[in-house]
Amino acid sequence: MKEFDVVIIGAGPGGLTAALYASRANLSVMILDRGIYGGQMNNTAEIENYPGFDSILGPDLSEKMYNSSTRFGAEFGYGTVESVEDKGDVKIIHTDDGDYQAKVLIIATGSEYKKIGVPGEEELSGRGVSYCAVCDGAFFKDQDVAVIGGGDSAVEEGIYLTQLAKSVTIIHRRDQLRAQKVLQDRAFKNDKIKFVWNADVEEIVSEDDKVAGVRYKDKVTGEEHVVPAKGAFIYVGIQPMTEPFKDLGILDENGWIDTDTHMRTNKPGIYAIGDVRKKDLRQVAIAVGEGGIAGQEAFNYIQTLSDKVDAK
Numbered sequence: 001m002k003e004f005d006v007v008i009i010g011a012g013p014g015g016l017t018a019a020l021y022a023s024r025a026n027l028s029v030m031i032l033d034r035g036i037y038g039g040q041m042n043n044t045a046e047i048e049n050y051p052g053f054d055s056i057l058g059p060d061l062s063e064k065m066y067n068s069s070t071r072f073g074a075e076f077g078y079g080t081v082e083s084v085e086d087k088g089d090v091k092i093i094h095t096d097d098g099d100y101q102a103k104v105l106i107i108a109t110g111s112e113y114k115k116i117g118v119p120g121e122e123e124l125s126g127r128g129v130s131y132c133a134v135c136d137g138a139f140f141k142d143q144d145v146a147v148i149g150g151g152d153s154a155v156e157e158g159i160y161l162t163q164l165a166k167s168v169t170i171i172h173r174r175d176q177l178r179a180q181k182v183l184q185d186r187a188f189k190n191d192k193i194k195f196v197w198n199a200d201v202e203e204i205v206s207e208d209d210k211v212a213g214v215r216y217k218d219k220v221t222g223e224e225h226v227v228p229a230k231g232a233f234i235y236v237g238i239q240p241m242t243e244p245f246k247d248l249g250i251l252d253e254n255g256w257i258d259t260d261t262h263m264r265t266n267k268p269g270i271y272a273i274g275d276v277r278k279k280d281l282r283q284v285a286i287a288v289g290e291g292g293i294a295g296q297e298a299f300n301y302i303q304t305l306s307d308k309v310d311a312k
């Protein structure tokens, strides 16, 4: 079993910042992730609300944060975490590539895009259905694409897709967007973006095993229509990635992790940061702040463990 002061699960902006703070405080730190560092930043074309940069590509910011986070000795390891045992002063992290022991566990696993659950979505995944415009947008150069959803992701990714596609139709279930005003304004001004309002998506339609359009019912008129599209990008919200932690007693009824302002869960020595936390605003800058708090809190908590040993 590999032993560390701190194990951080998830190498997005929160996890990487926690690693920087904890390792700079001279703690031994392992950051575990099942994929490349950077988390959701890798699926984001341009980040323009992270201080210090007018605009920066998500993968570039990931690289810079990774380099900072490992400067003071934090290690990065690949592995899928399967479960965690809380043994009081020690946490055991079981992965598909062996076990880790830590005094502090920081959960920074983030969230993932929800499925819409209509016929065609699963069958056509990778054949025109996508949850990542940055990854797949280039396949739809000069073609018509549809985006489903009305939040920040749908509108931001819709705008991104206009750089590649011939047209982008945003299909939303209400007559008002949920996205931030600045993104709405930008989308309304973009000639390549069309909107379909009050639309209940019923099916992703196919032709020759590839996406050919999105069928929806107009909630006002009851009529059915198909928006012709070669790509269907689905952005209907997010859900937490907390399956390995379901037995720890730290999840709410929807799977999110509640913490106090010190990023402490209800279990001593277990912290949660970033998009996996129960909160309203999920942003890179906020995950970074929470990572800094958790990294410092890890140091404080480990001091209390040493004080306990000294007192014996």
Ligand code: NAP
Pocket (backbone or CB within 6 Å): 049, 116, 148, 149, 150, 151, 152, 153, 154, 156, 172, 173, 174, 177, 178, 179, 201, 235, 236, 237, 238, 280, 281, 282, 283
């Ligand atoms: P979101 O804010 O939850 O929006 C989901 C959208 O999908 C809503 O418009 C919702 O409609 C619609 N929707 C939900 N279920 C649906 C269904 N079954 N069928 C059709 N439409 C459905 O999710 P998000 O846009 O992925 O954003 C997630 C979080 O990340 C948010 O906190 C967001 O602010 C943040 N984010 C921020 C940025 C940025 O700051 N640049 C960029 C991306 C994401 P209703 O409006 O009717 O509920």
